[in-house]
Amino acid sequence: MSTGSAEQPIRRIVVVGGGTAGWITAGVLASRFPQRGPDGVSVTLIESRLQPPIGVGEGTWPTIRSTLKQIGVSETDFLRECDASFKQGSKFVDWVDATGPDAYYHPFTLPADYVDHNLAPYWLEGPRNASFANSLCFQTRLCDHSLAPKKITTPEFAGLANYAYHLDAGKFAPFLQKHCVDKLGVSHVLDEITDVRSDEAGNIEQLLTKSGTPLAADLFIDCSGFASLLIGKHFGVPFISCKDSLFIDKAWAVQIPYRTEDADIASVTVSTAQSAGWVWDIGLTTRRGVGYVYSSNYASEESSLGELRSYLDARGDLSSNLSFRSININSGYRQQFWSRNCVAVGLSAGFLEPLEASAIVMIELSAKSIADLLPGSRSGLTHAARIFNGTFRYRWERIVDFLKLHYVLSKRSEPFWVDNTRAASIPDSLRAGLEYWRQHCPWHEDFSHREEVFSAASYQYVLYGMGYPTESAHWLLSEADRGRAREKMGETARQGEALRTALPGNRDLLGRIRKFGLQKI
Amino acid sequence: MANLVALNSQAHRSMRVSPLPIRELAQVNVVSVIPREFPRLLAYYPVFFVKNRESGRFEPVALLGFEPRENLYFMGERWDVDYVPLQIQRQPFALLPRGGAAGEPASLDLAIDTHSSQIVTEGGEKLFDEEGKPSKYMENMASMMQALVSGSSEGYAFTGRLVELGLIESVELNVEFVDRSEKKLQGLYWIAAPALEKLPAAQLAELRDHKFLEWIYFQMASLSHVSVLVARKNRLLSGVSL
Numbered sequence: 181m182s183t184g185s186a187e188q189p190i191r192r193i194v195v196v197g198g199g200t201a202g203w204i205t206a207g208v209l210a211s212r213f214p215q216r217g218p219d220g221v222s223v224t225l226i227e228s229r230l231q232p233p234i235g236v237g238e239g240t241w242p243t244i245r246s247t248l249k250q251i252g253v254s255e256t257d258f259l260r261e262c263d264a265s266f267k268q269g270s271k272f273v274d275w276v277d278a279t280g281p282d283a284y285y286h287p288f289t290l291p292a293d294y295v296d297h298n299l300a301p302y303w304l305e306g307p308r309n310a311s312f313a314n315s316l317c318f319q320t321r322l323c324d325h326s327l328a329p330k331k332i333t334t335p336e337f338a339g340l341a342n343y344a345y346h347l348d349a350g351k352f353a354p355f356l357q358k359h360c361v362d363k364l365g366v367s368h369v370l371d372e373i374t375d376v377r378s379d380e381a382g383n384i385e386q387l388l389t390k391s392g393t394p395l396a397a398d399l400f401i402d403c404s405g406f407a408s409l410l411i412g413k414h415f416g417v418p419f420i421s422c423k424d425s426l427f428i429d430k431a432w433a434v435q436i437p438y439r440t441e442d443a444d445i446a447s448v449t450v451s452t453a454q455s456a457g458w459v460w461d462i463g464l465t466t467r468r469g470v471g472y473v474y475s476s477n478y479a480s481e482e483s484s485l486g487e488l489r490s491y492l493d494a495r496g497d498l499s500s501n502l503s504f505r506s507i508n509i510n511s512g513y514r515q516q517f518w519s520r521n522c523v524a525v526g527l528s529a530g531f532l533e534p535l536e537a538s539a540i541v542m543i544e545l546s547a548k549s550i551a552d553l554l555p556g557s558r559s560g561l562t563h564a565a566r567i568f569n570g571t572f573r574y575r576w577e578r579i580v581d582f583l584k585l586h587y588v589l590s591k592r593s594e595p596f597w598v599d600n601t602r603a604a605s606i607p608d609s610l611r612a613g614l615e616y617w618r619q620h621c622p623w624h625e626d627f628s629h630r631e632e633v634f635s636a637a638s639y640q641y642v643l644y645g646m647g648y649p650t651e652s653a654h655w656l657l658s659e660a661d662r663g664r665a666r667e668k669m670g671e672t673a674r675q676g677e678a679l680r681t682a683l684p685g686n687r688d689l690l691g692r693i694r695k696f697g698l699q700k701i
Numbered sequence: 702m703a704n705l706v707a708l709n710s711q712a713h714r715s716m717r718v719s720p721l722p723i724r725e726l727a728q729v730n731v732v733s734v735i736p737r738e739f740p741r742l743l744a745y746y747p748v749f750f751v752k753n754r755e756s757g758r759f760e761p762v763a764l765l766g767f768e769p770r771e772n773l774y775f776m777g778e779r780w781d782v783d784y785v786p787l788q789i790q791r792q793p794f795a796l797l798p799r800g801g802a803a804g805e806p807a808s809l810d811l812a813i814d815t816h817s818s819q820i821v822t823e824g825g826e827k828l829f830d831e832e833g834k835p836s837k838y839m840e841n842m843a844s845m846m847q848a849l850v851s852g853s854s855e856g857y858a859f860t861g862r863l864v865e866l867g868l869i870e871s872v873e874l875n876v877e878f879v880d881r882s883e884k885k886l887q888g889l890y891w892i893a894a895p896a897l898e899k900l901p902a903a904q905l906a907e908l909r910d911h912k913f914l915e916w917i918y919f920q921m922a923s924l925s926h927v928s929v930l931v932a933r934k935n936r937l938l939s940g941v942s943l
Binding site: 331332697698701 | 890
C-alpha cells in the first residue's frame with residue numbers, strides 16, 4: 181500500500197496527551213469503535229510522562245453523564261474515585277451591581293414548559309414576586325438547600341433534576357485512563373515526541389519518539405494542552421485571541437478544606453464578582469476549590485491575591501497557610517481545529533475563562549463529533565475537516581458571546597466592569613442579539629444549530645437573572661399562554677416544595693453512595 | 702413513636718406480650734422478607750424486590766396490597782392466612798446495638814417497644830419465668846431476631862449477585878379491578894427471565910451452589926399470587942366477605 185494514497189483506510193488513531201481531553205477522546209472513540217485487531221480500529225494514547233495532578237476542582241455540563249455512560253464507566257466508581265459531587269447549575273453573586281447583595285441562578289433544568297412554550301414574556305409582564313429562575317424552575321429550591329438531584333434509589337446517571345458534576349481533574353484523568361486501558365483496549369504509551377514526519381501531501385505519518393520507536397497512525401488527535409504540539413507547532417494554525425472581548429488573563433487558585441466534616445456541599449458553582457473579575461467556588465466531597473480569575477490590566481498579582489483572601493476571610497475560611505497558585509489564561513481558539521489528518525481537542529484547540537464550565541463540554545462535543553464524522557479512508561478527510569471546523573468555529577464564537585453576556589449586563593462601577601460594557605469589546609453577533617432581545621425573549625429559533633452549547637434557556641436565565649428589560653409587543657402575547665404561565669409557576673413552586681422534602685442533602689447522598697453505591701437500574 | 706428498651710429479667714420480669722399481630726403494624730402493603738421464608742411465603746404471597754430507601758440495595762418483599770397502607774391479608778383484625786412474615790411476627794421486639802467503641806461492631810441486645818399495644822397486662826405470653834429465666838416464647842423471639850439479621854445479609858448477598866449478573870429488572874404492575882379502576886405499581890423488580898435463560902452453565906452452577914437458584918424459582922413461582930391478591934381486592938370492592 182502506498183502511503184499518502186487517498187484510499188488509505190483510517191483505522192489507527194493516535195491521541196497525543198493524557199489529560200482530561202486525551203482520555204475523554206480516547207474513551208469516546210474506543211467505546212464507539214470497540215473492535216480491535218486487524219478487523220477493527222486501534223486507539224493509542226501517548227504522553228510524555230504521567231501528568232502530576234493539577235487538582236483544580238472543575239465543573240461540567242450535564243452532557244458529561246451521557247459521555248461517561250457511553251464510555252462505560254459506572255457512576256458510583258466515578259463519584260468515589262474523582263471526589264466528585266453533583267452540580268446543578270451556577271450561582272452568580274454580586275454580578276448585577278455591588279450596591280447590595282444580589283444573586284441569581286443559572287440552573288441546569290430547563291424553564292417550565294420550555295420545549296413547547298416561551299413563558300419568559302409572561303413572567304416579565306407579571307408581578308415578579310419571585311426571580312425568573314425561581315418562578316419557572318423548581319431546581320433553585322434544591323440549590324438553596326444544598327440538596328442532591330437524586331436519591332439513593334435513583335439509578336446511575338438518572339436524576340430527579342438535571343445535573344452534572346464538580347470533579348477533581350487530577351483524579352479524573354487517571355480514572356479514565358484505567359478504564360480506557362483495562363476495559364476498552366486503548367494502548368497507553370509513555371514516551372516523548374521528538375519529531376513529526378509527514379508525507380508529501382502534508383498528512384502526518386509518524387511521530388518520532390525519544391525511545392526510538394516511531395508511532396504511525398492514520399488520524400492524530402492533538403490533546404497536548406497549551407503546548408499544542410501538532411495543530412500549533414507542527415501545522416502552525418494561527419491562534420485567534422479573544423482578549424478584546426474577554427479581559428480575564430490571570431487566575432489565583434487554592435484548595436480549601438471544609439470547616440467541618442459535615443459542612444454542606446454546595447449544589448452549584450458559586451461565582452462571585454470582584455473588582456477585576458470573579459471568584460469561583462466549587463465544592464468537591466473532600467474539599468473546596470476556590471480561585472480568582474482577573475484581568476492583569478485592572479488588578480495586580482498582589483491586589484488580586486488580597487481580594488481572594490478577603491473573599492475567604494469573609495466566609496470564615498482561614499486564608500493563612502494555604503498555597504495559592506498563579507495561572508495564566510490566554511483566551512482564544514485556533515483558526516482551524518482539524519487540519520489534514522489531525523484534530524485538536526481540549527486546550528490545544530482553545531481555552532476560555534471557566535465562567536460557564538465550557539472546557540469539558542467542548543472536549544465531549546469534539547470527541548463525539550470526530551466519532552460521528554470519521555471517514556473510512558483519507559479521501560473523506562477534507563470534507564470532514566470542513567464540517568468540523570465550521571461547527572466548532574461557530575461553537576467557540578457562541579461561547580464567547582455567552583460569556584461576554586454576563587459582563588455586558590453588569591452595572592458595576594469598577595473600571596474593569598465599565599470597560600466590559602464598551603461597544604467595541606462586544607462581538608457583533610452578541611450586540612445584534614441584545615438589540616433583538618429588547619423586544620423579544622430568547623427562543624429556540626434564535627439559535628440555528630442542532631446542538632447549541634448554550635441554548636435560549638441559558639440566555640433567559642442570565643438575561644432575566646440580571647434584570648434585562650425585554651418588552652414584548654402585547655399583541656404578540658396570548659391569553660392562553662398567560663394562563664399557562666400562571667399554571668406552570670404554581671406547578672413549579674409545588675414541585676420544588678415536594679422535592680425539597682423528598683431529596684437528601686448532597687453530603688448525605690454522597691456518603692451513602694460511598695458506602696452502598698448506586699444501582700445500575 | 703416506638704420506644705426501644707433492652708430487655709432485662711429485673712425490669713421486665715412480669716411483662717406480658719400478645720403474640721397476635723395488631724392493626725397498626727399490619728397496615729403496610731409491602732413487608733421485607735428473607736430468603737429462608739420463601740418456601741412458606743410461596744403458599745400465599747407474591748414476592749418481589751424493592752430498593753431499600755436508606756441504601757438503594759435490593760431486598761425481597763412480600764406484596765400485601767395495592768395502596769400504601771392496604772394489607773389484603775389482614776382482614777377483620779386478624780391475619781387470614783397461616784403464615785405471617787417474620788418481620789411482622791417479630792413485633793414488638795427488635796435488636797438494639799450496644800456499646801462498641803468507634804469502628805468496633807456493637808453487640809445487639811434483644812429489645813422491646815414499650816409503647817407497643819401488644820404489651821398486655823393479662824393473657825399473652827410471659828417473657829420471663831418466676832426465677833427470671835427467659836421463657837420459651839422469648840427464646841423463640843430471640844432466635845427469630847437472629848434469623849432476621851442473618852437472613853437480611855443472605856438476602857443482600859442474593860440480590861447483590863443477581864444485580865451483578867443482570868438478573869433483576871424493573872416491572873410495572875398494571876392491574877384492573879372489578880370496579881374498572883386501575884392501579885399502576887412502580888418501584889417493583891423481579892427476576893429477568895430472559896437473562897436467566899441465557900445464563901452460562903458455570904454461572905447457573907454457582908447460583909445453585911449458593912441456593913440462589915432455588916430462591917430465584919421461589920420468587921418466580923410466587924408471582925401467581927398477584928392474581929390471588931387482585932381477587933382479594935375484588936372481593937373487598939364488591940363487598941363479599943372473605
